[in-house]
Amino acid sequence: MISEPLSFNVATIELLSLPEEVEGFSLDAPTANAQYNGHSLPIAGWASGRSPYVVPSIEIMNGETLLKRVPIQVPRPDVADYLKKAPGAGNKFGFHGFIGTLGLHNSTRLDIVLNIYDPRDQSRVKKNVATIRGKKNNSLLTESKYQPLMLTAIGRSGTTLVMQILGEHNKILTSNFYPYEVKQSAYWMHLLKVLNDPADFDNSSHPDKFESNLGLIGHNPYTHQESMRQFKEPDRFYDYYNKKLPRELVKFSVSRIEEFYDLIAASEKRPDAVYFAEKFLPTHLQPMFNDVFTKPKEIILTRDFRDMICSAQSFNEKRNSQAFGRERASDEFDWVHRIFSTGARRVVEAWEDRKYSAIHVRYEDLILEPEAQMKRIFEYLEIDSSTSLIHKIKEKIFNSSGSTHHKTSENPEKSIARWKNEMPKELLEYCNEKLSKELKTFGYE
CATH class of the missing domain: 2.60.40 (Immunoglobulin-like)
Structure with a gap:
């Protein structure tokens, strides 16, 4: 057995x-x-x-x-x-x-x-x-050439800035181009989840219909207990679907991630890299990385949620769009209720679940004390955190004009506490009430 x-x-x-x-x-x-x-x-x-x-x-x-x-x-x-x-x-x-x-x-x-x-x-x-x-x-932990570095946050938290910082370290692999949204490991881990989950004829693949959809694949319909009972020796099939196959799917998914980041390492000339870094919304994927990889790392990035709302509003105005969930909301209050409140709760949930293995970084601290925060991050990752390296990264990222495509304030310092001047009183009161626990959890006034 x-x-x-x-x-x-x-x-x-x-x-x-x-x-x-x-x-x-x-x-x-x-x-x-x-x-x-x-x-x-x-x-x-x-x-x-x-x-x-x-x-x-x-x-x-x-x-x-x-x-x-x-x-x-x-x-x-x-x-x-x-x-x-x-x-x-x-x-x-x-x-x-x-x-x-x-x-x-x-x-x-x-x-x-x-x-x-x-x-x-x-x-x-x-x-x-x-x-x-x-x-x-769980006994699915698998050795891997690279370990995941998950950057967990919701929109307008400063993820692009953090990915720029991480991408400057020779021990970390990223897609290395704006807006750092290539999420190869996330794709393969999601595939692992779908292929490993138990059969579900109502919400996923049906044994009589799965061939008809050429664009999707769901749970294996033959892992259903009724299917296994029809075999002469159902215990053999139970062992295969519940014991052997999960391990094989894990090895398959991890190998695909390694192969992709081998290509990144070769193109970026980083043979000594030990991490791959990707952006993540707070979802089911982060716990999966902890189920599979031996030494995963996670940065939970937060920003004053009221500033995030102001930033998202400015971004939408700048691009004449309705992004960040605004297109699904009837007004600004509904937007806060349906999108930002839910997102904030998910970030709190992620932190409370994994606070003993993750590091919390505040956007505001990163802007005001970049060298100290970079040192915290690199020491947490147990990689080079020398003063000379940190100074070099700071000069390249913080002291250059950079792309204006993603920015919504005149300079980084003015992106902090902008809600005090930009947010209408009624909306501010609503945010303070709706996001009270989340603001307090991460130390915002």
């Missing part, structure tokens, strides 16, 4: 008070104080809306990340009897699905959220009804 590369220990399950729109809810799987071997965790149970409300699906959330939406469509005559439903009323109250455990947070909290629909006015609300807490166990 091959040892388990992944498993998940469920510690506790908390059922919350049901909202008035819900008649009943139960979570049958997983169960508390249990270990689930393999790369998937079952989520099963039932839910029923209180008339006239309907509950068509559940959502499984890992913090701010939607892991899966599972339709409520499994026949449950036992639930129909329990709820005393009239004959012919239908008995599809059940849900059953699996989530992949690769890439979950170190200490995982999963929230089960009901999607509730009111047919009278066609309105929809989401209500959290259960919380699962547990911890993943």
Whole structure:
């Protein structure tokens, strides 16, 4: 037998008070104080809306990340009897699905959220009804020629500046051209996640239909338990899909990343490089790098979220565009609520999950104390942080005019606390209320 590369220990399950729109809810799987071997965790149970409300699906959330939406469509005559439903009323109250455990947070909290629909006015609300807490166990760590250096931030935080700094060090490989958005490792790690996750006929590849889409590939539909049960020796196929194949997919993905950065190292003449650096939004990918690489590093970059809003507004005006999510918002307040508030929570979530292995860098400190912050970063990476090197990088990046394409203020110093002069009072008050926790977490007034 091959040892388990992944498993998940469920510690506790908390059922919350049901909202008035819900008649009943139960979570049958997983169960508390249990270990689930393999790369998937079952989520099963039932839910029923209180008339006239309907509950068509559940959502499984890992913090701010939607892991899966599972339709409520499994026949449950036992639930129909329990709820005393009239004959012919239908008995599809059940849900059953699996989530992949690769890439979950170190200490995982999963929230089960009901999607509730009111047919009278066609309105929809989401209500959290259960919380699962547990911890993943991982033995997929793989040796690699280069280690990832993840720059985690949201838009207008100063990522381009940090990537310029990193790109000047001969131990670090980057795409080395503006705007540093070539994310090869992110692509291969996302591929690893998709190919490794358990079968999902509703949201991903279906065994009868996957050949029809020439542009996409999803989860392997034949990893489904029902498929494996049809073989004469299902245990052999369980071992293959849950133990051997994940390791092979990891080696494949890491090898593709190495090959790409070998090309960068050769073209940039950096044979001694030890890191590759890429920009990342706070997503499921960073925990995956921690699941796979032996010595990953992460810089969590923040900027006063109010300055980011001002910067995004100026950038949109400068380019006559509606970027950074503004095109999806009805007004500035909705923009803050839907885009920046969510992004800020994701950054806080990333920091709280990985603060013991990552370094936090503030844009403001980098602008006002560039040499000290560069030294912090390079010492964290355990690479050359000599005064002469740092001075050379500072002279090249901070004392040159550089590209004006990405800038929205006269000089870097004036990009700090610009919200005090540029943000309307009503919007500022809304930001201070909406982003209070996030501003406080990272030390902003």
